[in-house]
Amino acid sequence: MDMSSRKILDRGFTSLGIFSVVLMAVTLAVLLTPIIIRGAGAFVFRETVENRRFTFDVFGRGDEAALEVEVADAAKARKPVYDMVAEFRAEVGQMSGRRKRDMQGQLRTVENLLRELLGPFPGEPRPVMPRSRYGKPRWDRAEVALGRLLTVEDYDYSDPTQLGKKVLTPRVEKFRGTKLEELFDYLPAHAEAMLRPEWTLNWRFLTDEPVDANIFGGIWPALLGTIYLTVGAMLFAVPMGVVTAIYLVEYAGSSRIVSLLRTFVSTLAGVPSIVFGLFGLAFFLNTLFDLHLFNQVLGISRSKTVLAGSLTLALLVLPTIIRAAEEAIRAVPHSYKEAALSLGATRWRTVVTVILPASLPGILTGIIISMGRAAGETAPIIFTAAVALGKVPSLTELHQQPTPALPWNIYNLCSENQAIEEIRHVQYGMVLVLVGLVLLLNVAAILLRARISRKLRG
Amino acid sequence: MDAFTLQRPMGSTRQDGPGRRDAPRAADAAIPGQGASAAHVTAEEFSIYYGQNQAVKNVCIAIPTGQVTAIIGPSGCGKSTFLRAINRMNDLIPGCRAEGLLTLDGQDVYAPRLDVVALRTRVGMVFQRPNPFPKSIFDNVAYGPRLQGIRDRARLQGIVEHSLTAAALWDEVKDRLGDNAVGLSGGQQQRLCLARALAVEPEVILMDEPCSALDPRSTARIEDLIEELRGDYTIVIVTHNMQQAARVSDMTAFFYEGALIEFGSTRDVFTNPSEKRTEDYITGRFG
Amino acid sequence: MEVQSTTGSRVRRRAETKLCLSRRQSLVRGILGRLGHGLLFVMASSSLLAVLFIFAFIIRDAVPFFRLRGFSEFFTSPHWHPASADSPEFGALAILFDHALVTLCAAMFTVPLGIVAAVCLSDVLPFAIRQIVKPIIEILAAIPSVAFGFFALVILTPLFQNHGGNVLAGALWAVGIPVMLIVTWVLSDILSSKFKVGARKAARWTVAAVLAGIQVALLVYLGGKLSSLVIVSGTNALNVSLVLGIMALPTVVSVSEDALTAVGRELREGSYALGATRAETLVKVVMPAAGSGLFAAAILGIMRAFGETMVVWMAAGNSARIPSPWYNILQPVRTLTATIAGEMGETDQTYGAAHYHSLFAMALCLLIVSFLCNFAAEWFVRRTHKRMGKLAK
Numbered sequence A: 001m002d003m004s005s006r007k008i009l010d011r012g013f014t015s016l017g018i019f020s021v022v023l024m025a026v027t028l029a030v031l032l033t034p035i036i037i038r039g040a041g042a043f044v045f046r047e048t049v050e051n052r053r054f055t056f057d058v059f060g061r062g063d064e065a066a067l068e069v070e071v072a073d074a075a076k077a078r079k080p081v082y083d084m085v086a087e088f089r090a091e092v093g094q095m096s097g098r099r100k101r102d103m104q105g106q107l108r109t110v111e112n113l114l115r116e117l118l119g120p121f122p123g124e125p126r127p128v129m130p131r132s133r134y135g136k137p138r139w140d141r142a143e144v145a146l147g148r149l150l151t152v153e154d155y156d157y158s159d160p161t162q163l164g165k166k167v168l169t170p171r172v173e174k175f176r177g178t179k180l181e182e183l184f185d186y187l188p189a190h191a192e193a194m195l196r197p198e199w200t201l202n203w204r205f206l207t208d209e210p211v212d213a214n215i216f217g218g219i220w221p222a223l224l225g226t227i228y229l230t231v232g233a234m235l236f237a238v239p240m241g242v243v244t245a246i247y248l249v250e251y252a253g254s255s256r257i258v259s260l261l262r263t264f265v266s267t268l269a270g271v272p273s274i275v276f277g278l279f280g281l282a283f284f285l286n287t288l289f290d291l292h293l294f295n296q297v298l299g300i301s302r303s304k305t306v307l308a309g310s311l312t313l314a315l316l317v318l319p320t321i322i323r324a325a326e327e328a329i330r331a332v333p334h335s336y337k338e339a340a341l342s343l344g345a346t347r348w349r350t351v352v353t354v355i356l357p358a359s360l361p362g363i364l365t366g367i368i369i370s371m372g373r374a375a376g377e378t379a380p381i382i383f384t385a386a387v388a389l390g391k392v393p394s395l396t397e398l399h400q401q402p403t404p405a406l407p408w409n410i411y412n413l414c415s416e417n418q419a420i421e422e423i424r425h426v427q428y429g430m431v432l433v434l435v436g437l438v439l440l441l442n443v444a445a446i447l448l449r450a451r452i453s454r455k456l457r458g
Numbered sequence B: 001m002d003a004f005t006l007q008r009p010m011g012s013t014r015q016d017g018p019g020r021r022d023a024p025r026a027a028d029a030a031i032p033g034q035g036a037s038a039a040h041v042t043a044e045e046f047s048i049y050y051g052q053n054q055a056v057k058n059v060c061i062a063i064p065t066g067q068v069t070a071i072i073g074p075s076g077c078g079k080s081t082f083l084r085a086i087n088r089m090n091d092l093i094p095g096c097r098a099e100g101l102l103t104l105d106g107q108d109v110y111a112p113r114l115d116v117v118a119l120r121t122r123v124g125m126v127f128q129r130p131n132p133f134p135k136s137i138f139d140n141v142a143y144g145p146r147l148q149g150i151r152d153r154a155r156l157q158g159i160v161e162h163s164l165t166a167a168a169l170w171d172e173v174k175d176r177l178g179d180n181a182v183g184l185s186g187g188q189q190q191r192l193c194l195a196r197a198l199a200v201e202p203e204v205i206l207m208d209e210p211c212s213a214l215d216p217r218s219t220a221r222i223e224d225l226i227e228e229l230r231g232d233y234t235i236v237i238v239t240h241n242m243q244q245a246a247r248v249s250d251m252t253a254f255f256y257e258g259a260l261i262e263f264g265s266t267r268d269v270f271t272n273p274s275e276k277r278t279e280d281y282i283t284g285r286f287g
Numbered sequence C: 001m002e003v004q005s006t007t008g009s010r011v012r013r014r015a016e017t018k019l020c021l022s023r024r025q026s027l028v029r030g031i032l033g034r035l036g037h038g039l040l041f042v043m044a045s046s047s048l049l050a051v052l053f054i055f056a057f058i059i060r061d062a063v064p065f066f067r068l069r070g071f072s073e074f075f076t077s078p079h080w081h082p083a084s085a086d087s088p089e090f091g092a093l094a095i096l097f098d099h100a101l102v103t104l105c106a107a108m109f110t111v112p113l114g115i116v117a118a119v120c121l122s123d124v125l126p127f128a129i130r131q132i133v134k135p136i137i138e139i140l141a142a143i144p145s146v147a148f149g150f151f152a153l154v155i156l157t158p159l160f161q162n163h164g165g166n167v168l169a170g171a172l173w174a175v176g177i178p179v180m181l182i183v184t185w186v187l188s189d190i191l192s193s194k195f196k197v198g199a200r201k202a203a204r205w206t207v208a209a210v211l212a213g214i215q216v217a218l219l220v221y222l223g224g225k226l227s228s229l230v231i232v233s234g235t236n237a238l239n240v241s242l243v244l245g246i247m248a249l250p251t252v253v254s255v256s257e258d259a260l261t262a263v264g265r266e267l268r269e270g271s272y273a274l275g276a277t278r279a280e281t282l283v284k285v286v287m288p289a290a291g292s293g294l295f296a297a298a299i300l301g302i303m304r305a306f307g308e309t310m311v312v313w314m315a316a317g318n319s320a321r322i323p324s325p326w327y328n329i330l331q332p333v334r335t336l337t338a339t340i341a342g343e344m345g346e347t348d349q350t351y352g353a354a355h356y357h358s359l360f361a362m363a364l365c366l367l368i369v370s371f372l373c374n375f376a377a378e379w380f381v382r383r384t385h386k387r388m389g390k391l392a393k
């Protein structure tokens, strides 16, 4: 091989490396960009008058007088629609035979689509489900609904060897020559007047209860549940982890015990998270909390609880905390310890008054990172704590009640919800909140670590 | 009167060779007629091992009360090891063990039921590198008193002021007692460490090359301080610096390869050493 | 003398206070100390206890399954119909196979990329860029798996379903062209070196042209095939393997980087001094020296993919079949983790129900494999440390 080939191979190797580094950066960007952009849509969007009505009716927020004016204006814009529909209904009543049946069917479709878009017709009884009681709360969803009103989506299965082909035809074709024909010109022209979309910054997405399968409202229970689970996990894991680290560095006399314990720590770190979930189910719920002491005396429930979820998550993050704390404690200069001991401190006092304060930033870094981990984990809480719907338990019933949680609700909304498409923005919003929470924690940890290393350097 | 302070050579090392034969009795000459009360820390046939390696060999020494005793010798000769034995700091090192007798005020320092905490409150220590805690100046000095259970703010303040004044640092830091001690200069930090040790009200202060990490001016200040503390405390100072030993100490002990070669009044050791190796070391022929 | 004597008396000796504790005090302190130490030890054993308990309880609930159904069906039959009322079947072979397939696919792409990226970080990129890349890796590692799963399900799946063939073809071209250029260059050089000096240049060009032609033809052929491919289900093994690979990348990178930096400067400089290029130094000297550490990195990375639940549950298609043909990664699959997550909620969680226990049997498989992998990784890491220790001496 001559030099140039060796050089080319060298370059090839280098560029493969750079490629994979770039790949990671690009992946991160590709991953985060849609989450951020579409997730922001949960907070910033064009809100229709329907959502303002909903917010006022259910949450009691908003300016009543202004809302009334707005609703009246919208009603004025909607009136021609209802008039046209009424006229057409009368027209259909005079038809006969197949055409009548056909047109009745078409009319019903249009009426239903109109209900979806604008809410129930005037004079109709108020439906129970909020999604039928109000029209589209968001302009982007309203536009989709309007599109479905204006065009018929059909599949052409004429070629049996192929998948069905999508065929789009304007709905107006079906109503040529009838009184409803005009409606399809009127709707797009006056949609904004009927729904009055306005840009809003809806930070209440974070703090509102969800209503009707998350079509309205926010994600507060899931967010709060995640906070409970995370903080709870830390309450168990931090003392355990820090004490373990203290023991490993300061007390364990023989190195054999240290390496034995370390092996177990890394084994624990390698256990798949779903196995933690099963363990939580088999041990905490089916065994421990089944005992008389826990169940009857302490009143801990045998089914999913925040407590069980926190305990399971605590085990999951324990290795992370132990490792971080051990490293931080080892990094404390030996001279601090000598100084404290020479002043007459006992070993434990030295640990508490000097070593822990000096290693606190490092330990905190580990805690913050494992908080992020605990907040984002799904598998361990599926069987131990999480439910898709429901209220967040109050602080006094954390040992008796399950809770919604962000990761679990994300899974649920995007794979098991009835209105998956309708609430894409909620899914993205939830992912954004979860990822944002985790990233915030991690950035805090990175900054903290940078500060520590700067301090160590001088 | 303690038995072992009777008519023993005050500084010697049980070792074959000339040192054993002319066991120097210089100490007796330096403080004649003081008897038992003169010796504050004594060692009898005292040895320290790191695993198999004997770092201090059969040392016999009687360190007089209220005086400054300098320990000199080439590096690696066991000075620090011996010094750290006096307040049992060697306990921290795994595999380190002591043999023989070491006493403080006649009480065996290595007794099985010894209360290490009580010992260390009576024997303070200043280390080679200044090692203030990363806490405020006030908290540094108040650390020891707090350990002893003193919580009263006014009393702590009194102790802190007193200790800092004794360490000649009060005027420099009295307006910023809340600042982090790590922000002080090296010399100031070392004086803070001294103040911190003084706040515990020890009888003996051990100093392990306290000036080796400092610039000449800070060194001079520490030396002045030692001068001021003389008489109020029994001071044992390890130093590499012959001039320093000559300047600040009353008594000088010369260690060589773990053994105590010569112990006597500083004037005698420096002007008229009885041992050839001492003379060689002092005149800079090795080390 | 007089002065010294008086100054001597100024020392506040506390000879009267005893340094030694009374027998009783000493006993009490000793006991308290032991107790405290014991308490610390018990708390410090929490991870040890946790591991033992996890094993104990998973085994406890897995054993009844094998008692009820025996071993052979679980490991040899691909028919998984646990919920069938009259004749439930518990053959996990297909699920085991799918799990292995997904894990290996992820590993095949993450291990080489991760190790090369680590080499790049430790030896190639300038310090400033490293400082930027490290946090990126950390953040990538921190993103919750459910977010990756969401990404796979909501963004990748429609992409595969609607434009799958073109995406694959594009990827093929993007990877193929640089590889082709390098292969052409190097092979033509090697092949033409047999020719005499005068003819060498011409020979080389001809060889290069022929090679390039062959490869372009190959690329065009494969690309055409791929782009005409219709992917029926966007939730498939390839989709999740990609995402799992990306999730495992940070682990591989950071562990291998540690191993590579542990190799030390002398070895590298020795190689450069012999005239080796950077790639040669890295491939022939540094990477072998860090070999055990790189193995450990690979294992830990594979473990990350192996133990993942949410991504596979959401985006692998959940079809408990062995793909046909077995290597067809464009078909939906289902892993152990996804089965556990998906079916535990549906079973009656009562002791004695075969379905309930079958899921614990799966968990036991996961646990044993990850335990063994972990052991192997530890062993490799220790070996690196030992070797490096020896080298340093």
Ligand SMILES: Nc1ncnc2c1ncn2[C@@H]1O[C@H](COP(=O)(O)OP(=O)(O)O)[C@@H](O)[C@H]1O
Binding pocket: B050, B053, B055, B073, B074, B075, B076, B077, B078, B079, B080, B081, B082, B093
């Ligand atoms: N922690 C230790 N472990 C083992 N050997 C040690 C340790 N500290 C010191 N030594 C050994 O003890 C001897 C005396 O050391 P030291 O007391 O520090 O000497 P000096 O302070 O006089 O320079 C040296 O030979 C040294 O190698």
Ligand SMILES: [Mg+2]
Binding pocket: B079, B080, B081
């Ligand atoms: Mg020393």
